[in-house]
Amino acid sequence: MSEVPTDEEAAARAVAAFTDRFGGPPEGVWAAPGRVNVIGEHTDYNGGAVLPVALPHTTRAAVARRDDGRLVLASLQHPGADAEVAVVDLAPGSPGGWAGYPAGVVAELRDSVTGGLSLLVDGDVPAGAGLSSSAALECAVALALRDLLGLDLGPGDLVDVARRAENDFVGAPTGILDQSASVLCTAGHALYLQTRDRRSEQVPLDLAAAGLALLVVDSGTTHSHAESGYGDRRRECEEAARRLGVELLCDVRDVADLAPLDDGDERGALLLRRARHVVSEDARVREVVGLLGGGGDPRAVGPVLTAGHASLRDDFEVSVPELDAIVETALSAGAHGARMVGGGFGGSAVALVDAADADAVATAVTERAGATRSFVVVPSAGARRLP
Numbered sequence: 001m002s003e004v005p006t007d008e009e010a011a012a013r014a015v016a017a018f019t020d021r022f023g024g025p026p027e028g029v030w031a032a033p034g035r036v037n038v039i040g041e042h043t044d045y046n047g048g049a050v051l052p053v054a055l056p057h058t059t060r061a062a063v064a065r066r067d068d069g070r071l072v073l074a075s076l077q078h079p080g081a082d083a084e085v086a087v088v089d090l091a092p093g094s095p096g097g098w099a100g101y102p103a104g105v106v107a108e109l110r111d112s113v114t115g116g117l118s119l120l121v122d123g124d125v126p127a128g129a130g131l132s133s134s135a136a137l138e139c140a141v142a143l144a145l146r147d148l149l150g151l152d153l154g155p156g157d158l159v160d161v162a163r164r165a166e167n168d169f170v171g172a173p174t175g176i177l178d179q180s181a182s183v184l185c186t187a188g189h190a191l192y193l194q195t196r197d198r199r200s201e202q203v204p205l206d207l208a209a210a211g212l213a214l215l216v217v218d219s220g221t222t223h224s225h226a227e228s229g230y231g232d233r234r235r236e237c238e239e240a241a242r243r244l245g246v247e248l249l250c251d252v253r254d255v256a257d258l259a260p261l262d263d264g265d266e267r268g269a270l271l272l273r274r275a276r277h278v279v280s281e282d283a284r285v286r287e288v289v290g291l292l293g294g295g296g297d298p299r300a301v302g303p304v305l306t307a308g309h310a311s312l313r314d315d316f317e318v319s320v321p322e323l324d325a326i327v328e329t330a331l332s333a334g335a336h337g338a339r340m341v342g343g344g345f346g347g348s349a350v351a352l353v354d355a356a357d358a359d360a361v362a363t364a365v366t367e368r369a370g371a372t373r374s375f376v377v378v379p380s381a382g383a384r385r386l387p
């Protein structure tokens with residue numbers, strides 16, 4: 001299990017590190033969380049629904065304006081990898097690496113960043129674990145710039161700025177799930193977001209009251225084809241939508257309506273599987289929201305999560321043996337349901353467990369499935385300025 005600092009502790013640590021690095025205090029410290037998605041994977045770029053919760057783990061940005069037109073970036077998680085560049089010279093991929101995420105946000109807002117910025121990053125969102133550490137960083141910086149520069153940006157604008165940084169500057173073709181979760185989630189709730197029209201609803205999620213816990217399990221693996229695999233899936237979904245004559249795959253509501261994709265050739269069969277995942281996953285989001293809001297036993301959500309895993313594994317083919325083993329082990333250790341989360345090809349899984357079994361399930365996935373870390377998620381607050 002991993003500990004996270006309080007907002008006050010996190011702010012004090014960021015102020016001290018900033019002062020040490022830049023010789024004076026920052027003008028403020030902003031934090032944004034990572035996320036875990038309860039259900040709704042690979043639906044966001046298909047116009048479907050998602051149901052993330054914000055993690056208690058956040059990324060913090062301590063920021064001060066400069067007057068020399070330069071952007072200077074430092075990170076406690078990347079010692080020795082500071083980056084410095086003139087704001088006018090920011091261009092996709094330059095700087096790259098960790099600094100590309102904050103730089104991408106600054107590039108998006110560069111018309112307002114006339115004097116330059118000093119920025120120090122700290123955080124505890126596990127990196128490379130499929131828990132949105134990159135979106136947390138983008139959103140913390142976007143919020144900092146809005147406040148510091150007095151920009152007229154609503155929550156949806158912040159999501160878009162952060163997402164464009166990831167798509168256009170870093171070059172990762174993601175949807176809006178991660179940035180929306182980081183900005184819009186609230187403590188004690190899951191965010192039920194329709195990505196088509198951005199309507200959202202806060203769904204109360206007090207699993208502890210039902211004697212339950214949502215356990216996040218990090219597989220400790222990231223496969224090298226994660227990025228290319230994600231892009232491939234996006235293109236396959238777009239092709240399936242084109243063949244069906246719909247704008248986005250989630251315009252199809254019934255899996256039976258996907259039958260025309262199976263035109264007898266191999267490509268058609270593959271597109272049918274991809275589309276079947278997306279359309280059935282979108283329905284699973286609605287099912288889970290219904291179960292959580294229906295006043296029944298939230299344990300009923302478990303099998304829906306497990307069905308989501310089977311769909312990601314068999315139809316969408318984004319799981320990996322390490323995640324399959326974690327899911328199987330968690331289920332055999334008593335979890336009510338379990339599935340991989342995020343884009344896939346490595347990263348983390350979630351398991352819905354009786355709170356009393358959380359430690360036993362965590363031990364089982366570590367000892368029998370090679371998991372590197374587990375923690376119980378308390379649905380936490382979205383992006384905010386720290387005190």
Ligand code: GAF
Binds near residue numbers: 044177
């Ligand atoms: C990644 C992406 F960034 C999200 O936009 C989403 O598509 C997710 O994979 C899969 O649901 O986290």
